[in-house]
Amino acid sequence: MSVMDAPVSNRSAAAPRRTELAAFLKARRARVSPEDVGMAPGLRRRTPGLRREEVAQLAGVGVTWYTWLEQGRPINASEQVLRAIARTLKLDSAEAGHLFTLAGLQPTVPAADSCMLTPEIQVILDALSPLPAAIANSRYDVLRWNAAYEALFPGATLTDQGRRNTMWCTATVPECCNAFVNRAEELPRMVAVLRSGYGQHVGEPYWEDFIRDLIGASPEFARLWAQQDVATHSIRHKVFRHAAVGEVRMSATNLTAMGMPEGRLVVYTPEDEESRLRIEWLMANPGLPVVNHTH
Numbered sequence: 001m002s003v004m005d006a007p008v009s010n011r012s013a014a015a016p017r018r019t020e021l022a023a024f025l026k027a028r029r030a031r032v033s034p035e036d037v038g039m040a041p042g043l044r045r046r047t048p049g050l051r052r053e054e055v056a057q058l059a060g061v062g063v064t065w066y067t068w069l070e071q072g073r074p075i076n077a078s079e080q081v082l083r084a085i086a087r088t089l090k091l092d093s094a095e096a097g098h099l100f101t102l103a104g105l106q107p108t109v110p111a112a113d114s115c116m117l118t119p120e121i122q123v124i125l126d127a128l129s130p131l132p133a134a135i136a137n138s139r140y141d142v143l144r145w146n147a148a149y150e151a152l153f154p155g156a157t158l159t160d161q162g163r164r165n166t167m168w169c170t171a172t173v174p175e176c177c178n179a180f181v182n183r184a185e186e187l188p189r190m191v192a193v194l195r196s197g198y199g200q201h202v203g204e205p206y207w208e209d210f211i212r213d214l215i216g217a218s219p220e221f222a223r224l225w226a227q228q229d230v231a232t233h234s235i236r237h238k239v240f241r242h243a244a245v246g247e248v249r250m251s252a253t254n255l256t257a258m259g260m261p262e263g264r265l266v267v268y269t270p271e272d273e274e275s276r277l278r279i280e281w282l283m284a285n286p287g288l289p290v291v292n293h294t295h
Helices: 008-031 052-059 063-070 079-088 093-102 119-128 147-152 166-172 183-198 205-217 219-226 273-284
Strands: 133-136 142-145 236-242 246-256 264-270
Touching: 008 063, 008 093, 052 063, 052 079, 079 093, 093 183, 119 133, 119 142, 119 147, 133 147, 147 264, 147 273, 166 183, 166 205, 166 219, 183 219, 183 236, 205 219, 246 273, 264 273
Parallel strands: none
Antiparallel strands: 133 142, 133 264, 236 246, 246 264
């Protein structure tokens, strides 16, 4: 059965995913210059990047078919064709995976749910102390954490806005009060990872509401989100600040959480002895304010 023959309810559910696919393809096409793929630059280009007909030619597909794909029309795309488009647009592995997901060629992975967080999870987190550690999902919701994590990043756990979410804290808290020193470096990467997770949940109300609220609350997030960048988790260098101790330099490692397909265990390890001692001091003196001023 083709997409056009599918029941109306299925077609309407797929519409947001096709819209996201169209936006992603346009953004990636604009990033690739003719020179990048061995073509002459040509004259009178009104927009950056490749033209649709050039992508179609390089990928070996019809111009009309590719135009329909980029317009978000309900058409089928095979794995072979999508791989050719991914090569043409020079997508990395995370971006290619995102493309396949939006095209419906990857199964939807259920979100990590709080009901999967057994008491043993908290025991494990507590045993990792004094290493800060937390369980998060692909939306950056903080689901469980230990005392060291709360000492390091209290804004993500002691919230009065009902959002225990590291993306929300990173994107919306003013620079003077933000826990991240290297926020400018880390936020674009976090948004790209969020975009990759969003590909599995396009059209789901809770995700759509969260993205809409973030766009409204943070112009910087809105700008980064519009770039359509995608990425996967990796070991990251993160520098935190706390009014009581100063800077704390950590490496963040993301590990897959068993039994939670989209859950991850995030463990922070100090990058130097000074940072280790500062974490221990914060744990011994809980409840101190992160910043030394109010607005």
